[in-house]
Amino acid sequence: MTGSTLLVLPVGLPWALAVALALLNGRRPWVGWLAVAGLGASLVSVVMLTFRVLREGPVETVTGGWPAGVGIVLRADVLGATFAAVSVGVILVSLVYEVFVGVRSRTFPALVLFLAAGLSGLFLTGDVFNFYVFFEVSMTAAYILTGYREQDYQVRGAFIFAVVNLLGSVIFLIAIAALYHVTGTLEMATVAERVREVNPNSLITIATAIFVAFSLKLGLFPFHFWLPVVYVGSHAPVAAILSGALANIGNYGLLRFGGDILSEELALGATAVLVLGSASIIYGALQAISRREPSEVLAYSTIGQVGYVLVALGIGGTVGFSAALIYAVVNSLNKALLFLVAGLRGPFVAAAFAVGAFSLMGVPPAVGFIGKIAVFKAGLAAGGVIQATLLVALIFLGSALSFVYALQIYQRAFLAKEPQGGLWDKTSPWTARALVVALAALVLAMGLWPEPLLVLGEEAATNLIESGGSP
Amino acid sequence: MGVMPRTVAKLLFLPTLVAAVAILVKGYAQTGDGFSAGVVASLGMVLQYLAFGRREAEKLPLVGFAGRGAFVGLLIGLLVAAVPVALGDPVFNHYPGPGAHVVYLGTLELITPVLFDVGVFLLVFGFAVGSVRAIANTITREEEYRGPDADDLGVEDLAKGERR
Amino acid sequence: MILAISLVVAVVFGSGAFLVLQRDLFRVVVGLTLISNSAFLFIIAAGLTRGTAGFAQGAVPVLPIPEGSAASDPLVQAMALTALVISLSTIALLLSLIYRLYVAHETVDLEDISEAEMRLAEALEREEEPEEEEKPEAGQEEEEIEKRSR
Numbered sequence: 001m002t003g004s005t006l007l008v009l010p011v012g013l014p015w016a017l018a019v020a021l022a023l024l025n026g027r028r029p030w031v032g033w034l035a036v037a038g039l040g041a042s043l044v045s046v047v048m049l050t051f052r053v054l055r056e057g058p059v060e061t062v063t064g065g066w067p068a069g070v071g072i073v074l075r076a077d078v079l080g081a082t083f084a085a086v087s088v089g090v091i092l093v094s095l096v097y098e099v100f101v102g103v104r105s106r107t108f109p110a111l112v113l114f115l116a117a118g119l120s121g122l123f124l125t126g127d128v129f130n131f132y133v134f135f136e137v138s139m140t141a142a143y144i145l146t147g148y149r150e151q152d153y154q155v156r157g158a159f160i161f162a163v164v165n166l167l168g169s170v171i172f173l174i175a176i177a178a179l180y181h182v183t184g185t186l187e188m189a190t191v192a193e194r195v196r197e198v199n200p201n202s203l204i205t206i207a208t209a210i211f212v213a214f215s216l217k218l219g220l221f222p223f224h225f226w227l228p229v230v231y232v233g234s235h236a237p238v239a240a241i242l243s244g245a246l247a248n249i250g251n252y253g254l255l256r257f258g259g260d261i262l263s264e265e266l267a268l269g270a271t272a273v274l275v276l277g278s279a280s281i282i283y284g285a286l287q288a289i290s291r292r293e294p295s296e297v298l299a300y301s302t303i304g305q306v307g308y309v310l311v312a313l314g315i316g317g318t319v320g321f322s323a324a325l326i327y328a329v330v331n332s333l334n335k336a337l338l339f340l341v342a343g344l345r346g347p348f349v350a351a352a353f354a355v356g357a358f359s360l361m362g363v364p365p366a367v368g369f370i371g372k373i374a375v376f377k378a379g380l381a382a383g384g385v386i387q388a389t390l391l392v393a394l395i396f397l398g399s400a401l402s403f404v405y406a407l408q409i410y411q412r413a414f415l416a417k418e419p420q421g422g423l424w425d426k427t428s429p430w431t432a433r434a435l436v437v438a439l440a441a442l443v444l445a446m447g448l449w450p451e452p453l454l455v456l457g458e459e460a461a462t463n464l465i466e467s468g469g470s471p
Numbered sequence: 472m473g474v475m476p477r478t479v480a481k482l483l484f485l486p487t488l489v490a491a492v493a494i495l496v497k498g499y500a501q502t503g504d505g506f507s508a509g510v511v512a513s514l515g516m517v518l519q520y521l522a523f524g525r526r527e528a529e530k531l532p533l534v535g536f537a538g539r540g541a542f543v544g545l546l547i548g549l550l551v552a553a554v555p556v557a558l559g560d561p562v563f564n565h566y567p568g569p570g571a572h573v574v575y576l577g578t579l580e581l582i583t584p585v586l587f588d589v590g591v592f593l594l595v596f597g598f599a600v601g602s603v604r605a606i607a608n609t610i611t612r613e614e615e616y617r618g619p620d621a622d623d624l625g626v627e628d629l630a631k632g633e634r635r
Numbered sequence: 636m637i638l639a640i641s642l643v644v645a646v647v648f649g650s651g652a653f654l655v656l657q658r659d660l661f662r663v664v665v666g667l668t669l670i671s672n673s674a675f676l677f678i679i680a681a682g683l684t685r686g687t688a689g690f691a692q693g694a695v696p697v698l699p700i701p702e703g704s705a706a707s708d709p710l711v712q713a714m715a716l717t718a719l720v721i722s723l724s725t726i727a728l729l730l731s732l733i734y735r736l737y738v739a740h741e742t743v744d745l746e747d748i749s750e751a752e753m754r755l756a757e758a759l760e761r762e763e764e765p766e767e768e769e770k771p772e773a774g775q776e777e778e779e780i781e782k783r784s785r
Contacts, residue, residue: 002559008562016546019542019545023539064564071563
């Protein structure tokens with residue numbers, strides 16, 4: 001298969017299938033399985049694309065056969081392909097889970113496919129405005145999915161989610177318009193070249209706007225206020241999609257715009273990024289410890305986990321960027337596993353949850369250990385002895401706190417003698433339980449054989465540094 | 472609504488549709504495209520809803536399929552984008568290629584972008600008319616809900632459940 | 636011209652931000668619409684001051700333009716149009732969410748809705764029912780609605 005076909009398949013396949021499925025009744029199991037099959041094919045093509053990109057370097061195609069600069073550029077490099085593979089994988093698992101448990105809305109499979117198409121589209125584009133368009137496709141699907149199951153608090157959560165994230169999108173749109181104004185192009189590679197000749201004052205404003213927009217998506221500390229309401233209310237697979245796949249937009253955006261396009265501005269604002277990341281780690285962990293409901297604890301822990309990615313990003317350089325990528329991937333898997341397990345009851349569920357919790361704490365052999373080690377290495381590589389010491393101490397403190405809250409939810413959810421109400425007595429379908437056990441096994445396997453992940457991180461960071469120039 | 476708006480709406484309906492088609496087919500040499508054609512056509516349809524109300528407007532042909540039309544349009548657009556990939560060309564490539572012989576139908580060039588624009592037209596028209604229909608339907612249902620036979624209704628039952 | 640455009644963008648954004656902070660959900664949506672519109676104005680403004688499209692920066696011209704004549708940037712128009720359509724669909728979605736909340740609570744005031752939810756949660760706790768009560772008939776009701784709309 002040619003590179004350009006591989007580039008189009010992950011986006012086009014789920015998209016076309018989503019349109020077709022939107023006309024069918026998604027509550028029928030065969031419709032759900034059709035969506036699963038389409039998404040599975042999309043995952044296979046993304047994984048093949050990742051291998052190809054690793055072997056032969058970035059794949060690029062221009063729409064309509066136009067010369068570059070006129071047509072829209074679709075482009076896959078290691079960073080984008082990795083994020084696309086992880087996100088599509090998480091969405092696929094969540095969709096299978098929901099099909100096992102029983103889909104309750106006729107539009108659910110179609111919406112999940114729309115979301116997957118939008119996400120792969122934004123990870124596999126080389127055009128800033130195209131990035132925004134796909135970003136909105138996936139966000140719009142996510143707004144509707146948040147209201148899935150139509151409980152009142154879910155609809156209210158969807159409203160809050162939509163309002164806050166629409167504000168973020170507008171800020172991002174303004175930043176794109178400004179970036180276009182100062183560089184005269186929308187193509188990421190050309191933008192990265194031309195920003196070096198642009199007046200730094202206007203670039204700092206643009207970089208700040210982009211940072212705020214992505215932080216809002218990620219739910220970073222001062223922009224986190226919407227996150228608990230949305231995550232707590234959402235149905236388990238939806239929460240898994242939101243935190244395991246959709247949050248990758250923020251991670252990818254920060255790496256792409258910070259590490260590649262506006263690398264000098266990131267170096268300039270590194271201290272601010274580090275401080276915000278640290279604040280996020282501490283705040284998220286403390287809030288998580290003080291909550292009782294498992295979903296609430298997980299929501300706040302999401303805020304904390306984002307902080308690690310930001311700290312790694314602030315440290316910068318090959319070590320920092322690869323740590324950011326590895327941690328983002330690890331965190332996606334952890335959160336998907338934990339949110340899915342939190343909705344289940346029955347034998348083996350506790351074991352799967354324990355694996356997720358260990359991974360969250362960073363205990364070997366779970367994959368979380370690899371992520372923590374990567375961030376530790378980045379912390380040691382930070383310039384200056386005092387800074388390095390502070391960062392390592394902070395990361396250690398954050399891990400210790402995550403140990404406390406992960407054990408707390410495990411205890412409350414699985415060790416407590418009296419379950420909190422009649423609903424918990426029901427055992428979930430064995431198929432869904434088998435799925436989360438398989439996911440837990442994957443988390444363990446990736447921890448035992450981390451080389452692929454480390455290679456991906458290394459390659460992506462090297463690519464970013466090469467195209468971005470300065471560290 | 473009074474007699475005047477009704478008459479005007481009736482008189483304007485066919486001309487708006489004709490104008491929409493004209494915008495659609497002129498888009499390749501002059502100003503116009505599927506998107507603006509869709510907007511013009513759906514404005515004509517919204518005018519019918521405003522002037523005659525839901526029941527009269529629903530009697531117009533094909534209105535009932537508007538929502539589905541949006542999805543069909545999107546599918547057509549995606550197909551136009553995807554078929555070149557299957558033939559080994561870049562995505563969104565158009566046929567016949569630049570400089571090749573083009574069959575004309577009046578002023579309309581028969582090229583694949585026309586098909587794409589038809590898809591866009593269907594999408595825009597379907598979305599606009601579909602949402603207007605959906606809104607009109609909910610309003611009518613709510614009025615019925617206030618009436619005696621409220622029991623067999625969908626959305627409001629949820630509301631009653633919450634208030635219980 | 637730059638000052639005028641910046642002023643308009645600022646005023647539209649400011650009014651939108653004011654409305655977003657209201658309790659009435661409709662005002663929140665209107666505020667969001669205004670804020671998105673300020674972004675569209677900003678996009679258009681990004682092309683206004685350029686005069687000769689992106690050509691000065693070495694971008695490829697979209698159409699051959701006679702020597703010396705000015706043309707405004709076609710790309711910003713396309714961008715504004717795309718963004719406009721996206722915001723239209725999101726606003727439509729937000730309005731439908733409000734309608735759903737209105738049907739449930741007969742109010743669009745955020746505080747009233749939260750209060751009603753608190754009361755409901757308390758009532759449920761008193762009855763010692765599981766909080767996550769599912770509605771088994773929800774699916775059938777939806778089908779019912781569909782049949783009617785046909």
